[in-house]
Amino acid sequence: MSKIQDSTALKKQLEQMFRENSKLISSHDQPFISKAREEAIISFSDIGFPHGQMEDWRNTDLNKALSGKYTSLFKPGHGDQSIDQIFKCNIHELETDQISLLNGWYIDTKKPLVKQENGVISGSLAKAMEEYPEIFEKHYGKYADKDKDGFQALNLAFAQDGFFIYVPDNVVVEKPMQMISIINWSEGLFIQTRNLVILGKNSKITMVHCDDSTNEEAMFNNSVTEVFIDENAQLEHYKLQNLNNQSTLMNAIWFRQMKNSSLKSNAITLNGGLIRNYTHTVLDGEGASAEVYGVYLMDKSQHVNNQVFIDHAKPNCYSNELFKGILDEEASAVFNGHVLVRKDAQQTNAFQSNKNILMTDTAKANAKPFLEIYADDVKCSHGATIGQLDPEAMFYLRSRGICAANARLLLLYAFAREVVDKISIEALKMRVYDMIRKRLKGELNICDTCALHCDGPNKEILFEIDMTKV
């Protein structure tokens, strides 16, 4: 356990920490992973942390987050609470397979790695590194570009644990896999988790990935996920982010999609000090499709940055992006969408849309929907709006006796719902509706135990209006 103290010194301290703890860090490594770590730390020394002058990091202020006081754990730690207490999170009426990380380390009372009858393997990345070197050799570090920015390099150098999911060819996993990552530590933590998800040919899985904090301590989570989706495989990936206002989450997900594969990703950001979701998808086979959605509801001085890069590398692919956000008080949001259509990627269909509602003059929205196109037989469009609630809709509701506050809530709820409607698991959808409703009413907080455990669906919060009269 070492301490990181100062903003300017953070980089140096991390480099030093790597040298000092390199044995601990690479204790589960295959030789090629240790080698990758060495290269990555050199890359990090070269590039350093991103800053506001870099195109992708404009309008995102990292200074505060990088000057925090952080601690790093190089072996598992539980903090002051028992594990059972912490993991009460679940989605009601939805049976899931649950795998969890606590403070960046895989936690399971039974086994660190479970291999089911159908061949599906899930569990700890550290353990999987030891047991399945052939999978790691083929996929690990192959989809994430360590030179993309300092955080990617840093993660590759430091990452010790995270989720590992392997779905063999022709296996359809019925139960959604819920991945819960919780931070509970009495001091600020700097954690770096890395996840690897492999979908074999014709397979299918749904993942629900929740990031939560359980207390008000500052923390910095630099997470990198690599996902390989083989031919005809289907992945649904949901992210629920509900962190405290002191927390920073750098969340990079790198997808590689093969022929006719499909991806559906939906990021629901409800709370968090500084959240950056970087989604990178390479459509590397004909007929692949990627749907990337997101909704963010921010207030106070929260900041969310959604970066989506879709690389149409092969012809006949489809991509669709929809991001919607409501920004209140001093909150700020950045949307950077980048669609690249390569020279031979003919018959590409790519759509991008970003819509923001500003509630105050101190809230800020930045949008940059960017198209880069080198093929001619394409249909691409993008749109971005920043505005307010429609005064006519408002008037309609008011004229029917609904008070201003409720009318506003209803309209905001309807605005956010468009994205949530894309969720295909009914129970999860209901859950998210509920969370958004609470969030809009300011009732969704970081609970003492768990942010997601909100006393079940029986206590569903309703709008204080009789809908039958509308």
Added chain:
Amino acid sequence: MEEEKNQIIDEVTRSEYKYGFVSDIEMETAPKGLTEDTIRYISAKKNEPEYFLEARLKAFRHWQSLEEPDWAHVDYPPIDYQDIIYYAAPKKKPELESLDEVDPELIETFNKLGISLEEQKRLSGVAVDAVIDSVSVKTTFSETLEKYGIIFCSFSEAVQKHPELVKKYMGSAVPYSDNYFAALNSAVYSDGSFCYIPKGVRCPVELSTYFRINAANTGQFERTLIIADEGSYVSYMEGCTAPMRDENQLHAAIVEIIAFDNAEVKYSTVQNWYPGNKEGKGGIYNFVTKRGICRGVSSKISWTQVETGSAITWKYPSCILLGDHSVGEFYSVAVTNNYQQADTGSKMIHIGKNTRSTIISKGISAGFSNNSYRGLVKIMKNASNARNFSQCDSLLLGDQCGAHTFPYIQAENHTSIVEHEATTSKISEDQMFYCNQRGIDTESAIGLIVNGYAKEVLSKLPMEFAVEAQKLLAISLEGSVG
């Protein structure tokens, strides 16, 4: 079908740049290279007051501290700024009184360009300021304009005759520290046009400037300053051409517009610098900073541009909407063919209340070219009820070209509305089929569709220009759809 298309593409790429001739005019040039001495030489040539020389030197020193920007989506070999002639002027006979005294070769040049100074003066009622290489050679119609109190003259003349006005407003929209090329221009600008419209005057004729690069190895650095006083109106047109040469030539201009209460300025450009040959050799590097400030209440600045020339275009006409209720507009058609590269768009900065802006940009790329739209819409905190609508469409003709869109949208006011939309597509088979089926051959059909596509912008051009622009579009593109 495929063969026919290829043939059409061939025909189009073979269509030559018709303004590529060189005129044999006696020239006076500064020595190659850029040092403080060059700047002193230019300033002395222009017989400028000390103040202007100081300002030039200040800009030059600032420029030396800057690095050439590389963020634009364009690719070119580094420019050797010491290998350029910064000042070239047709040798002047002392003070010309009438057109008869102008070098006949020069008049011939402008006739070839289709800008017969005499004829234009008589027939179209357009006041023309013609700038060849670095120096304004002739301004027509100035006597008529004088009646209204309108000042329309070359920039050098304005420096001599109206130094106070120039001092007061030069650099107020584009300060020398704005960017690399603005600093360079502020140091070495040679001439350009100056225009002042007094209070309440509606300029009765279209004002027009023609820029022509003629000499080899020279760069052209002109400056345009337009001041529209309260309640005035002016429509201003700009055209440019250059000879065909194998080496690249640099053009770095600044245009500044200042509009006071209720004033309206309409600025139209048909940019047709030499774009290089079809292997991408030669052509003009066009790095231009254009900016207007709507200083007054309800003022309006409207930019319309048709960009067909230049090897590289780097140009973002912008509006700073300072006055309440002010309006900014930007209409653009940018065409790139062969190896041309264009990175162009607009900036709309909303500062005042109830400000409105519109951006309509149509990009057309063919051949191996790259065409980018880059724009910024910024709504500041106090710009209540600000409104922006942006639309930027790209049309791809051929599978070797690129079309890119970089829109930046930043809003800090919750009563404002910003909308942006863009599409990228090619001419669909259906559209082609529809036309063919009705007996319109492929080439005419493409002309028809492209013209229709650009019509929204072309219709904003003054009539004289619209005709020229349509012809240009036809030359640049007709039939080049793959």
